[in-house]
Amino acid sequence: MEMKLSGWSEPEQAIAKTAFDSAYQRAIGALIAAVRTQVDDLTSADAVWQLHDFLSIQRHVIEGRFDFRSDGILFVFASLVKEGLLQVDELAGLDEEKLTKVKAMSRF
């Protein structure tokens, strides 16, 4: 993924990129697990189309969410923390203001 976070130092961008990639891999891992569960019960046309609908939605959500260039990257980090896809510790090294925002937003 391309890195373009204006106003972020190089080390901060590297930390953010690593955290982001880790959360992405976890999200994909969770998606694969969910797909496997659905496929265990795949016996009807309806179930196949439900799997398709599920993948359509997940793809839309994940591709929209994991856009590293996003202006709202702190909000994205907060939502990932809230869902357990990212630990705040993985963002250590970002400046205090950014960390405080992430922590605060992750509580909503």
Next chain:
Amino acid sequence: MEMKLSGWSEPEQAIAKTAFDSAYQRAIGALIAAVRTQVDDLTSADAVWQLHDFLSIQRHVIEGRFDFRSDGILFVFASLVKEGLLQVDELAGLDEEKLTKVKAMSRF
């Protein structure tokens, strides 16, 4: 599925409907088997999106093809025979003209 084949006798419609439903079940069975094979190797995001693309295409093809009201139902039967989703025997009871057309078209 709704039955509306103008110019077809009631017995012919019943035969066509049964053959059609059988072929549909076989198509779905083949699709489920293909999905299971893909899911066995599901380890990356790319593989998940490939599965999604595959389901999008298959859904479009199957929903378009298995429209029992289609004017081109004989052509659909011929294509199902050609692909091994239907045996000509399952259409026994249709008039000779229809059967001849299906057999002829299934050779292309």
